[in-house]
Amino acid sequence: xxxxxxxxxxxxxxxxxxxxxxxxxxxxxxxxxxxxxxxxxxxxxxxxxxxxxxxxxxxxxxxxxxxxxxxxxxxxxxxxxxxxxxxxxxxxxxxxxxxxxxxxxxxxxxxxxxxxxxxxxxxxxxxxxxxxxxxxxxxxxxxxxxxxxxxxxxxxxxxxxxxxxxxxxxxxxxxxxxxxxxxxxxxxxxxxxxxxxxxxxxxxxxxxxxxxxxxxxxxxxxxxxxxxxxxxxxxxxxxxxxxxxxxxxxxxxxxxxxxxxxxxxxxxxxxxxxxxxxxxxxxxxxxxxxxxxxxxxxxxxxxxxxxxxxxxxxxxxxxxxxxxxxxxxxxxxxxxxxxxxxxxxxxxxxxxxxxxxxxxxxxxxxxxxxxxxxxxxxxxxxxxxxxxxxxxxxxxxx
Numbered sequence: 001x002x003x004x005x006x007x008x009x010x011x012x013x014x015x016x017x018x019x020x021x022x023x024x025x026x027x028x029x030x031x032x033x034x035x036x037x038x039x040x041x042x043x044x045x046x047x048x049x050x051x052x053x054x055x056x057x058x059x060x061x062x063x064x065x066x067x068x069x070x071x072x073x074x075x076x077x078x079x080x081x082x083x084x085x086x087x088x089x090x091x092x093x094x095x096x097x098x099x100x101x102x103x104x105x106x107x108x109x110x111x112x113x114x115x116x117x118x119x120x121x122x123x124x125x126x127x128x129x130x131x132x133x134x135x136x137x138x139x140x141x142x143x144x145x146x147x148x149x150x151x152x153x154x155x156x157x158x159x160x161x162x163x164x165x166x167x168x169x170x171x172x173x174x175x176x177x178x179x180x181x182x183x184x185x186x187x188x189x190x191x192x193x194x195x196x197x198x199x200x201x202x203x204x205x206x207x208x209x210x211x212x213x214x215x216x217x218x219x220x221x222x223x224x225x226x227x228x229x230x231x232x233x234x235x236x237x238x239x240x241x242x243x244x245x246x247x248x249x250x251x252x253x254x255x256x257x258x259x260x261x262x263x264x265x266x267x268x269x270x271x272x273x274x275x276x277x278x279x280x281x282x283x284x285x286x287x288x289x290x291x292x293x294x295x296x297x298x299x300x301x302x303x304x305x306x307x308x309x310x311x312x313x314x315x316x317x318x319x320x321x322x323x324x325x326x327x328x329x330x331x332x333x334x335x336x337x338x339x340x341x342x343x344x345x346x347x348x349x350x351x352x353x354x355x356x357x358x359x360x361x362x363x364x365x366x367x368x369x370x371x372x373x374x375x376x377x378x379x380x381x382x383x384x385x386x387x388x389x390x391x392x393x394x395x396x397x398x
Contacts, residue, residue: 012092012093012094013093013094014093014094014095015091015093015094015095015096015143016091016093017091017147017148018089018091018096018140018143018144018146018147018148019089019091019147019148020088020089020144020148020150020151020204020205021087021088021089021090021205021207022205022207023205023206023207023208025207028207028209028210029210029213030210030213030214030217031086031090031092033092033097033100034083034086034214035217036104037079037082037100037103037104037107038079038217038218038221040104040107040108040111041075041079041107041218041221042221042224042225043107043108043111044075044107044110044111044114045072045075045221045222045225045295046225046228046229047111047114047115048068048071048072048075048114048295049225049226049229049295049296049298049299050229050299051064051067051068051071051114051115051117051118051119052064052065052067052068052118052295052296052299053229053298053299053302053303053306054118055067055068055118056299056300056303056314056318056322057303057306057311057312057314058312059312059313059314059318061318061322064118067117067118067121068118068292068296069292070117070123070184071114071117071118071126072288072291072292072295073188073288074110074126074130075107075110076287076288076291076292077191078103078106078107078110078130078133078134079218080284080287081134081137082100082103082133082137083211083214083215083218084195084204084206084211084284085137085140085141085204087206087207087210087211087214088144088204088205088206088207089140089143089144089148089204095143096140099136099139099140100136102132102133102136103132103133103136103137105132106129106130106131106132106133106134106136107129107133108129109125109126109128109129109132110125110126110129110130110133111129112125112129113125113126113127113128113129114126123173124173127169127170127172127173130166130169131166131169131170134162134165134166135162135163135166137162138158138159138162138163138166141155141156141158141159141162142155142156142159145159150202151202151204151205153201153202154198154199154201154202154203154204157194157197157198157201158194158195158198161190161193161194161197161198162194165187165190165191165194168183168187168190169187172184172187192285195281196281199277203277206280208271208272208274209271211274211280211284212269212270212271212274215270215284215287216265216266216270218287218291219262219265219266219290219291219294220262222291222294222295223258223261223262223294223297225295225298226254226258226294226295226297226298226301227258227298228298229298229299229301229302232302234247234251234305244308246308247305247308247309249366249368249369250301250304250305250308250368250369252368252369252372253366253367253368253369253370253371253372253373254301254304254323254368254372255372256369256371256372256373256375256376257297257301257323257327257368257371257372257375258297260372260375260376260378260379261294261297261327261330261375263379264331264334264375264378264379264382265290265334267379267382268338270283270337270338273338283337286333286336286337287333287337289329289333290329290330290333290334290337292329293326293327293329293330293333294326294330296322296326297323297326297327297330299322300322300323300324300325300326300327301323301368303319303322303323304319304320304322304323304367304368306319307319316362316365317362317363318362319362319367320361320362320363320364320365320366320367320368321362321367323367323368323371324358324359324360324361324362324367324371325359327358327371327375328355328356328358328359329355331351331354331355331358331375331378332351332352332355334351335348335351335352335355350378350381350382350385351378354374354375354377354378357374358370358371358374358375361374
């Protein structure tokens with residue numbers, strides 16, 4: 001039995017030494033507690049996607065996108081910080097579970113403030129939830145610092161950096177309006193700086209297979225929200241009796257897009273890519289654009305339905321852009337995430353061509369369907385390239 005998973009609940013200790021888990025541990029899969037954590041974040045992602053949809057439908061594209069990026073950063077950053085910590089330290093004792101429950105409570109507060117942040121530009125509730133989540137993580141890092149002398153300096157850097165930034169996030173709420181945007185940018189950059197600064201004193205022992213699985217699960221979450229958003233929009237159209245061939249086209253195109261996005265992401269395992277701290281940082285941080293684009297696709301599909309049923313006054317090009325641009329960003333982000341050393345010349349052109357053509361589909365008036373067809377074509381082309389390369393390698397070996 002894994003020493004980090006201490007038996008039945010009745011015999012579960014309140015607190016055990018928080019020692020680093022082995023990166024070579026066999027069968028390191030996501031725990032039920034991590035899956036519960038993901039479930040709470042489904043609510044937050046759903047709120048962000050729905051708010052983006054409403055902002056775009058009202059014609060507030062610039063404001064809606066900027067607010068979405070801020071909101072999604074808070075959701076994504078809190079999620080990955082928990083996931084990376086759990087990959088290195090997961091005692092699964094009572095104290096660990098309680099502290100994680102506090103983070104879950106913070107996530108619910110954050111989700112409750114999404115609508116207010118989008119509609120009124122008031123991020124007080126969201127910041128409150130974010131601070132609750134982050135300070136609970138500070139307690140985890142302090143436990144790690146106490147029990148793991150080898151990584152004590154790293155854990156203390158994480159704890160100190162996170163604590164200072166949470167104080168600054170609260171102070172920012174009381175600053176004049178002219179200070180809001182500059183301080184937001186500075187604080188986000190400071191959040192990004194904490195991991196590389198902390199890990200300089202000694203890298204934490206995260207598990208490559210576990211991290212790849214965690215990111216894959218979050219990908220499913222954001223793609224699931226796209227399916228949910230599209231389903232609710234279609235249901236609304238059916239209830240109103242306005243279903244037509246255009247809606248059928250959007251349904252088919254939307255499903256082709258979501259299923260192809262899933263296929264492209266899971267076509268290659270990321271586990272063997274996570275070989276150095278630099279690559280890991282680029283790969284991990286780069287997923288912000290991939291996850292954000294995937295979540296925005298749902299809003300884009302819903303907006304296409306709104307346009308087809310005359311529930312928005314925006315133009316056809318604007319409605320098409322709302323789905324085409326997130327899909328194109330997803331394809332480019334995935335290309336960068338999947339690149340391996342020595343593979344810079346392989347498979348790049350199909351993704352670049354597909355992303356470029358998808359970005360142009362709004363001018364056709366059929367962004368969803370053409371986008372779906374182009375993504376399916378990309379899946380097929382990538383498989384043909386893979387089969388040909390495999391055949392050549394087999395011939396060379398023989």
